[in-house]
Amino acid sequence: MSSLRNIPPVDELLQTAPVQALLNMYRREFVVAELRRLLEELRVGLKTDKTKYSSDELKDMILARLPEILEKSRTGSLRRVINATGVPLHTNLGRAPLSPRALDRVNRIAAGYSNLELDLARGARGSRYAHTEELLQRLTGAESALVVNNNAAAVLLGLTAMAQGREVIVSRGQLIEIGGSFRIPEVMKQSGARLVEVGSTNKTHPDDYRRAVTEETALLFSAHTSNYRIVGFTAEVGMEQLVALGREMRLPVMLDLGSGVMRPPAAPSLGPEPTVAECVATGADIVTFSGDKLLGGPQAGIILGRREYIDAMKQHQLLRALRVDKLTLAALEGTLLEYLLGHPEQNIPVAHMLSRTPENLKEDARDLARKLKKALSGYRAVASVDVIATTDMVGGGSYPTDQMPAWGVELRFNGVSLDRISSELRDSRPAVVARRQEDALLLSVRTLLPGDADELVGVIAALPALS
Numbered sequence: 001m002s003s004l005r006n007i008p009p010v011d012e013l014l015q016t017a018p019v020q021a022l023l024n025m026y027r028r029e030f031v032v033a034e035l036r037r038l039l040e041e042l043r044v045g046l047k048t049d050k051t052k053y054s055s056d057e058l059k060d061m062i063l064a065r066l067p068e069i070l071e072k073s074r075t076g077s078l079r080r081v082i083n084a085t086g087v088p089l090h091t092n093l094g095r096a097p098l099s100p101r102a103l104d105r106v107n108r109i110a111a112g113y114s115n116l117e118l119d120l121a122r123g124a125r126g127s128r129y130a131h132t133e134e135l136l137q138r139l140t141g142a143e144s145a146l147v148v149n150n151n152a153a154a155v156l157l158g159l160t161a162m163a164q165g166r167e168v169i170v171s172r173g174q175l176i177e178i179g180g181s182f183r184i185p186e187v188m189k190q191s192g193a194r195l196v197e198v199g200s201t202n203k204t205h206p207d208d209y210r211r212a213v214t215e216e217t218a219l220l221f222s223a224h225t226s227n228y229r230i231v232g233f234t235a236e237v238g239m240e241q242l243v244a245l246g247r248e249m250r251l252p253v254m255l256d257l258g259s260g261v262m263r264p265p266a267a268p269s270l271g272p273e274p275t276v277a278e279c280v281a282t283g284a285d286i287v288t289f290s291g292d293k294l295l296g297g298p299q300a301g302i303i304l305g306r307r308e309y310i311d312a313m314k315q316h317q318l319l320r321a322l323r324v325d326k327l328t329l330a331a332l333e334g335t336l337l338e339y340l341l342g343h344p345e346q347n348i349p350v351a352h353m354l355s356r357t358p359e360n361l362k363e364d365a366r367d368l369a370r371k372l373k374k375a376l377s378g379y380r381a382v383a384s385v386d387v388i389a390t391t392d393m394v395g396g397g398s399y400p401t402d403q404m405p406a407w408g409v410e411l412r413f414n415g416v417s418l419d420r421i422s423s424e425l426r427d428s429r430p431a432v433v434a435r436r437q438e439d440a441l442l443l444s445v446r447t448l449l450p451g452d453a454d455e456l457v458g459v460i461a462a463l464p465a466l467s
């Protein structure tokens with residue numbers, strides 16, 4: 001009990017020189033609130049800790065911990081992470097890092113006022129969707145375009161505006177779930193459209209669609225099975241075939257591409273995927289895809305297609321709830337401009353990562369290994385640092401079965417568990433997320449951004465587990 005009584009009061013702590021110094025850096029209410037929390041924590045701890053502490057000892061303990069607690073709060077919960085997994089579109093790590101052009105647009109537009117919904121030429125109210133519409137038309141050949149919050153929203157809006165209360169025909173092989181939260185049957189239900197499944201999981205033929213069409217049919221829908229692949233004895237009705245079926249049955253066709261490739265990635269190991277422009281050119285009435293998958297832009301859902309359908313979506317009440325803000329539009333405009341007039345493979349991080357050859361990845365891995373060896377020489381807990389060949393995945397549900405040849409640095413440790421190393425890496429600033437390969441830590445270099453390698457070396461050299 002006596003230790004509890006020795007806890008110094010907040011007022012007394014606030015008078016000390018170290019806390020006075022902190023008050024110059026942080027808002028007073030915040031410091032007081034954090035002090036109170038720290039004292040409460042201490043009180044709880046002292047109930048089980050039978051050690052006797054003097055008032056001065058407790059004061060020292062508090063003053064030693066406070067700066068660190070304040071500093072941690074200052075950096076916020078959303079933190080920068082060095083991605084050493086080699087997976088460029090890592091959904092848990094925020095998918096696509098933005099290009100300099102996209103960031104520049106965000107900076108310019110978000111810091112001030114803009115013509116977001118003002119038609120400057122006419123001096124009249126304009127549409128926020130106009131800014132990216134023309135760029136998307138030019139890049140893809142689509143008649144009309146609309147951008148919403150994400151691709152899930154794009155599919156929901158499309159189904160709602162085109163098929164609410166009516167039937168939508170989908171192949172059983174495409175009733176997919178993406179990331180545990182986006183399921184075609186669920187989205188269909190939400191939209192008020194009735195799902196009509198045709199074919200079997202591995203085979204669907206044109207006649208399956210023909211037989212399913214009724215008076216109630218509003219739409220033929222196809223989802224690109226971008227995050228898994230059924231291999232072996234399979235048959236799906238291809239895009240062109242589905243579009244031809246739509247013509248024959250006088251029904252619109254909607255394609256959910258998921259990833260959407262604006263330009264084919266230069267990575268030779270990635271299988272051929274049709275580009276967005278090729279999908280539009282099939283004559284599909286609506287095509288949707290994500291802004292932050294292979295496009296390499298901000299989270300967004302891009303809807304392309306025939307004007308009459310896009311206009312119906314623009315007028316739909318639901319759009320108000322799914323609309324994108326100026327930050328997204330600015331970043332998307334920058335990304336699209338890079339595709340139109342810049343050098344996407346150099347400047348859009350995801351496109352750049354996918355275009356890396358094994359040879360230049362190997363060079364980066366060698367460089368990283370050299371720096372690590374230098375920084376970690378004399379660390380007894382580090383057993384080895386080696387450059388090794390590996391394979392990377394694209395991530396984000398794109399190219400599910402394609403492995404890209406890659407290089408990385410493998411670290412082995414003496415007497416320290418990989419669990420502890422991984423946990424300390426995640427707790428570092430910036431945090432580091434790497435791969436584990438059996439009993440080694442693997443740093444894949446593909447996803448390191450400029451400057452990351454040096455910081456990564458610094459973080460590893462400072463891990464408490466290795467000291």
Ligand SMILES: *Cc1c(COP(=O)(O)O)cnc(C)c1O
Nearest residue numbers: 150151152178226257258290397
């Ligand atoms: C990823 C994906 C979605 C969901 O897109 P978000 O932009 O993450 O909402 C929908 N359909 C397919 C086929 C996808 O791959």
